[in-house]
Amino acid sequence: MSNNTPFHFEMSERKLLLRIFDVLIIGVYIFSLNYIFDKTYIYFSDYFWLWVCVYLSYFLIFGTVFELYVLKKSESRFTVFKGIILSVFTTTLLYLLTPYITPVLPSNRLLIFHLLAGCIVLLTLWRFSYISFITSPRFYKKVLFVGHNYDINQIVEELTKFDQNLKIEGYIDSCADQKTSPVKRYKISQIKTLINDLNIGEIIVANSYKGVDQDLYKSLTPLLKEGIPIRPYSKIYEDITNRILLKDVENDFYCYFPFSRSNQNKLYLMLCRAFDVVLSLIGLSIMLLLLPFIVIINLFFNRGPLFYTQNRIGQKSKVFKIFKLRTMVKDAENEGAKWAKKNDARITKFGKILRKTRIDELPQFINIFKGDMGLIGPRPERPEFIENLKKNIPFYETRHIIKPGLTGWAQVNAKYASSEDDALEKLQYDLYYIKERSLYLDFRIFVKTISTVIFFRGQ
Numbered sequence: 001m002s003n004n005t006p007f008h009f010e011m012s013e014r015k016l017l018l019r020i021f022d023v024l025i026i027g028v029y030i031f032s033l034n035y036i037f038d039k040t041y042i043y044f045s046d047y048f049w050l051w052v053c054v055y056l057s058y059f060l061i062f063g064t065v066f067e068l069y070v071l072k073k074s075e076s077r078f079t080v081f082k083g084i085i086l087s088v089f090t091t092t093l094l095y096l097l098t099p100y101i102t103p104v105l106p107s108n109r110l111l112i113f114h115l116l117a118g119c120i121v122l123l124t125l126w127r128f129s130y131i132s133f134i135t136s137p138r139f140y141k142k143v144l145f146v147g148h149n150y151d152i153n154q155i156v157e158e159l160t161k162f163d164q165n166l167k168i169e170g171y172i173d174s175c176a177d178q179k180t181s182p183v184k185r186y187k188i189s190q191i192k193t194l195i196n197d198l199n200i201g202e203i204i205v206a207n208s209y210k211g212v213d214q215d216l217y218k219s220l221t222p223l224l225k226e227g228i229p230i231r232p233y234s235k236i237y238e239d240i241t242n243r244i245l246l247k248d249v250e251n252d253f254y255c256y257f258p259f260s261r262s263n264q265n266k267l268y269l270m271l272c273r274a275f276d277v278v279l280s281l282i283g284l285s286i287m288l289l290l291l292p293f294i295v296i297i298n299l300f301f302n303r304g305p306l307f308y309t310q311n312r313i314g315q316k317s318k319v320f321k322i323f324k325l326r327t328m329v330k331d332a333e334n335e336g337a338k339w340a341k342k343n344d345a346r347i348t349k350f351g352k353i354l355r356k357t358r359i360d361e362l363p364q365f366i367n368i369f370k371g372d373m374g375l376i377g378p379r380p381e382r383p384e385f386i387e388n389l390k391k392n393i394p395f396y397e398t399r400h401i402i403k404p405g406l407t408g409w410a411q412v413n414a415k416y417a418s419s420e421d422d423a424l425e426k427l428q429y430d431l432y433y434i435k436e437r438s439l440y441l442d443f444r445i446f447v448k449t450i451s452t453v454i455f456f457r458g459q
Contacts, residue, residue: 008139008140008141008165008201009134009139009165010141011071011163011239011240012239014071014074014134014165015069015071017130017134018068018069018074018127018130019060019063019069021126021130022059022060022063022068022123022126023056023059023060025119025122025123025126026055026056026059026119026122026123027052027056029118029119029122030042030052030055030115031052033111033114033115033118037111037114039106039108039111040106040111040114040115041103041105041106041111041112041114041115042055042103042115043103043106045103047103050101051101051102051103054095054098054101054102055091055095055102058091058094058095059087059088059091061447062086062087062090062091062094063083063087064444064447064448064451065087065090065447065450065451065454066082066083066086066087066090066451066454067079067083067451068080068083068084068087068127071163072162072164074127074130074131075131075135075164077128077131080124080127080128080131081124081127084120084123084124084127085120088116088119088120088123089116092112092115092116092119096112135165137167139165140165140166140167141165141166141167141201141202142167142169142198142199142200142201142202143166143167143168143169143200143201143202143203143204144168144169144170144171144172144186144191144194144195144198144200144202144203144204145168145170145171145172145183145203145204145206145233146171146172146173146191146203146204146205146206146212146216146220147172147173147174147205147206147207147212147216147233148173148174148175148207148212148213148216149173149174149175149177149207150173150206150207151179152171152173152179152181152183152185152206153179153180153181153182155168155206155233156168156181156182156183158237158241159236159240162240162241163240166240168183169183169184169194169198169200170183170184170185170186170194170198171183171184171185171186171206172185172186172187172188172190172191172216173185174188174212174213174215174216188215188216188219189219191219191220191223192219192222192223195223195228200228201229202228202229202230202231203220203223203228203229203230203231204230204231204232204233204236205220205230205231205232205233206233207233233245238432241428242409242413242429242432243413243425243428243429243431243432244428244431244432244435245428246394246395246424246427246428246431259401259434259435259437260434260435260436260437260438262437262438262439263401263402263434263437268438268439271439272374272375272376272442273371273374275375276368276369276374276375277368277369279365279368279375280365280366280368280369280375281365281369283362283365283368284362284365284366284369286362287362287363287365290359290362294306294325294354294359297350298350301348301349301350302326302327302348302349302350302351304326304329304330305326305330306325306326307323307324307325307326307363308324308325308326309321309322309323309324310322310324310382311382311383312380312381312382312383312404313380313381313382313383313386313400313404314372314373314380314400314403314404315400315401315402315403315404316400316401317397317400319383320367320372320373320380322364322367322372322373322380323363323364323366323367324360324361324363324364325354325359325360325362325363326351326360327347327348327350327351327352327354327355327360328344328346328347328348328351329346329348339385339417339418339419340416340418341418342416342418356456357453357456358453361406364406365406368406371403372403372404373403373404373405373406374403374404374405374406375405375406375407375446376405376406376407376408376442376445376446377402377403377404377405377408377433378399378400378402378404378405378408378410378426378430378433378434379404379405379408379410379411379417379426380404381423385423388420389420389423392420393420393423393424393427395427395431396423396427398431398434399427399430399431399434401434402434402437407445407446407449407452408429408430408433408445409429409430409432409433409441409445410425410426410427410429410430410433411426411449411452412445412448412449412451412452413429413448414426414429433445
């Protein structure tokens with residue numbers, strides 16, 4: 001069976017492609033500057049390659065902070081251009097201020113401008129070319145969905161939201177019921193013909209946890225032998241969204257999702273604790289510096305207690321008191337616990353500023369220092385909400401097997417939870433973190449947290 005599928009870059013390949021070409025373009029440009037000018041800022045010497053590597057490392061870090069490698073945003077010319085300017089400018093500024101591992105300032109300061117301007121122009125040309133060619137329809141992956149009694153409309157909505165380079169050409173449902181869908185439905189008997197006629201690059205099994213019926217199984221087996229890629233939707237969903245698909249999972253959740261070994265790795269946990277203690281001391285120092293100004297502003301615009309405590313559920317479902325700066329009016333919950341919502345009338349004007357800048361979270365470094373929380377982990381929730389969430393959301397208590405955190409995979413990817421639906425979405429991210437937990441993922445969360453704070457995301 002011939003397969004004339006057009007070439008397609010997977011999401012991980014596109015992210016790697018962006019990073020590789022960014023590094024190559026900057027590296028080649030710095031190298032070329034030495035031939036254009038007699039002496040450049042990063043000039044040839046015994047330390048040349050160290051200086052170049054440091055500059056490139058700074059750029060990759062700030063490129064991540066300013067979201068140059070978020071695929072959805074990398075397809076917008078305005079967002080990309082803004083990210084390039086911020087990344088190059090911040091990288092060069094830090095480079096100028098770093099002693100020992102970067103060169104001394106050149107006598108001709110114009111050379112620094114050449115470094116800045118050249119990187120911005122060349123990266124912009126490359127990124128705009130990427131948008132024009134790599135993200136064009138010619139590189140879309142064409143897929144066919146198969147399964148039994150599944151909601152194709154929900155799948156289409158989920159996939160197009162996260163990856164627009166995936167084109168669903170059709171679906172096969174062994175259930176007899178007809179569904180209204182923008183995607184064309186085919187019969188099982190047509191599956192071999194569809195592979196060639198539609199240039200299908202991959203077959204996706206929709207409700208993979210429950211398996212497929214015998215007729216569909218018999219049709220898929222020969223295709224698998226011929227090398228046609230067949231993958232479960234649960235894996236596709238996890239790769240694209242970076243969260244766990246829960247809707248089709250029943251009581252055998254733990255069979256499908258073996259948790260990361262890092263959760264029990266003593267060396268990893270020891271490193272995390274050391275990092276937590278150091279960061280908590282830095283965070284508390286920043287809070288002490290800001291506290292005199294906060295106290296004065298609070299007297300005029302947020303009258304009442306500055307701090308407040310609240311019960312939260314931590315690791316192994318233990319209750320602890322969390323510390324925060326007060327952002328709501330006094331007695332905001334006289335009628336009982338309520339979800340905080342966007343534009344919540346209970347939040348004071350000064351409280352909105354504290355929330356947007358995340359300054360209200362600074363006292364939680366006390367909890368981190370005490371060991372109630374870590375820097376990274378699922379957000380600790382209130383006992384009043386937990387009881388209902390446990391009843392209505394399967395596996396919700398699973399998030400309590402590790403220490404809660406000030407920031408986490410759910411916090412940097414999902415919106416502020418103001419309902420049970422939002423809590424379900426955040427749980428999917430939390431379970432992904434628990435499953436894939438590692439130093440690398442922790443570093444990604446740390447960098448994305450900086451982006452979240454810089455761009456004032458969240459509530």
